[in-house]
Each structure stands twice: as C-alpha cells, then as structure tokens.
Amino acid sequence: MDSSSYTYFKEQKLSIICAPFCGGQGKPGVEKGPRYMLKNGLETDLKELGWTTKIDEPLDEKELLEKTKIHDGIDFYKNAKRPSLVGETSQKIYQSVKDALAEDRFPLTLGGDHSIAIGTVSAVIDKFPDVGLLWIDAHADINTLESTDSGNLHGCPVSFLMGLNGPENTPDALKWCPGSLKPSKIAYIGLRDVDAAEKKIIKDMGISAFSMYHVDKYGINKVIEMALEAIHPGGGNGPVMCSYDVDAVDPLFVPATGTPVRGGLTLRESLFLVERLAETGNLVGLDIVECNPNLAVDDIHVANTISAGCAIARCALGETLL
Ligand SMILES: [Mn+2]
Structure with a gap:
C-alpha cells in the first residue's frame, strides 16, 4: 500500500x-509480549512497509512485575483484583496513545493483558469521537465489577470503556477513564466463550456481536463488512480502532495465550481480518494483546504465537500477499 491509501495517517x-502489563489477570509471562514481538523484528518489518517508527516504553517491565506481586491480596475492589494497579497502568498507556495521536502517529500498542485497552481505546476516542471499535476476541471482556467471577480485570475493560460500572461503583484509580464508548460504536468478532451475565449485557444494550457461528455462517469477509456497517451505518466508512486479543485465533495457531478456547479463527481468517481493515484505509489504532510466552509447551509454541502477533500487526499496517 502506498501512503495515499491511509485516510488518517498519510505521513505514515x-x-x-x-505495554508489558500482567496485572489484569493471574498468569505471569504476558508482560513479555512486547519484548518478544520486537525481538522478532517487528519494528524493522514495519519500517519496510513505509512507516517511520518510534518506540515508546511508558512502563518498566521488571518494576511492574514486582508491583503486581506486591498488590496481590491488598489491592482489590469488591471481587476485582488489583484495580489500583490496572487503573494507574492503563492511565500511563492512555497518555502514551494520546501523545502518539497528538503527533499524528498511528498508535500500535503491544500488550500485555487486555486491561491495557482501557487506556488505548479511551485515548483514540478522545482524538476521534466518532471512532468505531472492533473487539477481536474469543471473550467479550464486558464483565462489570458486579458480574466478574474471576475478578480478573482483563475480562472487564469494555465495561469501563462504556461506563457500565457507574461513577459511584468505579475504583478511584479508574475514575480517569471517560467511559464514553456507546453501544452502537462497538462490534465484536470471534466470540465463543461468553459468560451468561455478558450475554445479557450484549443483548440488553443491543451491541453488535459476531461469534464464530457468524464467521462459519457468512464467512469472515461478510462478517467484517457487517461489523463495519454496524459501527458506521450507511456504508461502513469512518475511523476504526481494532483491539485484537490473539486468543481470537484458534489455539492450533496461537497456543501461548492465557485463556485459549478451541474453535477459533484460522490463521488466514485472523490475518485476512486485518488485511481487510487495512484496505479500508480507516484504521486509527491497533492493540495486540495476550501473547504469553510462559504458557508455551515448547519453542514452536512460542514462535507460532509471537509470529502470529507480529503478522497481525504487519497485515493491519499494509503488508499484502501480492
Ligand atoms: Mn480479551
């Protein structure tokens, strides 16, 4: 793709x-995601696609890992684990994404667990108030503080983004989050493990959700087009943010992730999805989260997971097969 293909980032x-953060869930290792993806040559590959790159490291991986242990058992709000740390960390990510957008830089955020999207999506909404959010995931991540069984906040970011917890029921450290995402501005793709309470929220609020059933029924291209039409009615045109949890991809292809669920997207469907978004020229932000090298059984698992994460980034940012 040449730079004229980009509606919002013509200067590329x-x-x-x-965002090496693991405190939104309980399995150490997911903080290694950014380091592993960069070691895999991601920055060089993106440069070759024509992007002028800059790396921003607002968090200290080691310090944060220590803090996550210290916060265990003392930092909680109702059933939710480490809300102060999640709030403080996602606010730092929020600031980094805001800074990137202020310089007309495309924000590509590498997680870390999915709680960091509280920061990324909020910042993108500040810059593009009419942005539509595509949440690519096996899970809906829309549990509220009331509904979460596990208490892991990586299962709750959408509820904070939408303001579903209400001001009086939001931990202090998360009160910075505007919570302004409207139900009409989010669409899910890839769902296959949704809690009963989440199903109710999705139904009650009329949120567009395309599960693996829809991918099987209509094919991935049609699903993407329906999702774009849902967030931008009347042609599917307008800024799009993509928050991509690699567990959307079938564990055959991405085994090293915290909450794998079988029956997911094939590797081609996973990459086609972002190739298709790149083709629109309307992408304004991307997260790639939940790569956890510690959960690999062998080196091939690590390589498959990290290379899939990197391929998603490259395809979203202009890599094509021909
Ligand atoms: Mn997720």
Missing part, C-alpha cells in the same frame, strides 16, 4: 507503544 508515522 507510527508509535509502537510497549
């Missing part, structure tokens, strides 16, 4: 924002 400037 990019910030790679590293």
Whole structure:
C-alpha cells in the first residue's frame, strides 16, 4: 500500500507503544509480549512497509512485575483484583496513545493483558469521537465489577470503556477513564466463550456481536463488512480502532495465550481480518494483546504465537500477499 491509501495517517508515522502489563489477570509471562514481538523484528518489518517508527516504553517491565506481586491480596475492589494497579497502568498507556495521536502517529500498542485497552481505546476516542471499535476476541471482556467471577480485570475493560460500572461503583484509580464508548460504536468478532451475565449485557444494550457461528455462517469477509456497517451505518466508512486479543485465533495457531478456547479463527481468517481493515484505509489504532510466552509447551509454541502477533500487526499496517 502506498501512503495515499491511509485516510488518517498519510505521513505514515507510527508509535509502537510497549505495554508489558500482567496485572489484569493471574498468569505471569504476558508482560513479555512486547519484548518478544520486537525481538522478532517487528519494528524493522514495519519500517519496510513505509512507516517511520518510534518506540515508546511508558512502563518498566521488571518494576511492574514486582508491583503486581506486591498488590496481590491488598489491592482489590469488591471481587476485582488489583484495580489500583490496572487503573494507574492503563492511565500511563492512555497518555502514551494520546501523545502518539497528538503527533499524528498511528498508535500500535503491544500488550500485555487486555486491561491495557482501557487506556488505548479511551485515548483514540478522545482524538476521534466518532471512532468505531472492533473487539477481536474469543471473550467479550464486558464483565462489570458486579458480574466478574474471576475478578480478573482483563475480562472487564469494555465495561469501563462504556461506563457500565457507574461513577459511584468505579475504583478511584479508574475514575480517569471517560467511559464514553456507546453501544452502537462497538462490534465484536470471534466470540465463543461468553459468560451468561455478558450475554445479557450484549443483548440488553443491543451491541453488535459476531461469534464464530457468524464467521462459519457468512464467512469472515461478510462478517467484517457487517461489523463495519454496524459501527458506521450507511456504508461502513469512518475511523476504526481494532483491539485484537490473539486468543481470537484458534489455539492450533496461537497456543501461548492465557485463556485459549478451541474453535477459533484460522490463521488466514485472523490475518485476512486485518488485511481487510487495512484496505479500508480507516484504521486509527491497533492493540495486540495476550501473547504469553510462559504458557508455551515448547519453542514452536512460542514462535507460532509471537509470529502470529507480529503478522497481525504487519497485515493491519499494509503488508499484502501480492
Ligand atoms: Mn480479551
């Protein structure tokens, strides 16, 4: 793709924002995601696609890992684990994404667990108030503080983004989050493990959700087009943010992730999805989250997972097969 293909980032400037955070869930290792993806040559590959890159590391991986242990058992709100740390960390990511967008840089954020999207999506909405959000995931991540069984906040970011917890029921450290995402501005793709309470929220609020059933029924291209039409009615045109949890991809292809669920997207469907979004020229932000090298059984698992994460980034940012 040449730079004229981009509606919002004609100068093709990019910030790679590293978000090595594992405190939104309980399995250490997911903080290694950014480091592993960069070691895999991601920055060089993106440069070759024409992007001028800058790496932003607002978090200290080691310090944060220590803090996550310290916060265990003392930092909680109702059933939710480590809300102060999640709030403080996602606010730092929020600032980094805001800084990138202020310089007209495309924000590519590498997680870390999915709680960091509280920061990324909020910042993108500040810059593009009419942005539509595509949440690519096996899970809906829309549990509220009331409904979460596990208490892991990586299962709750959408509820904060939408303001579903209400001001009086939001932990102090998360009160910075505007919570302004409207139900009509989000669409899910890839769902296959949705809690009963989440199903109710999705139904009651009329949120567009395309599960693996829809992918099987209509094919991935039609699903993407329906999702775009849902967030931008009347042609599907307008800014799009993509928050991509690699567990949307079938564990055959992405085994090293915290909450794998079988029956997911094939590797081609996963990449086609972002190739198709790149083709619209309307992408304004991308997260790639939940790559956890510690959960690999062998080196091939690590390589498959990390290379899939990197391929998603490249395809979203202009890599094509021909
Ligand atoms: Mn997720």
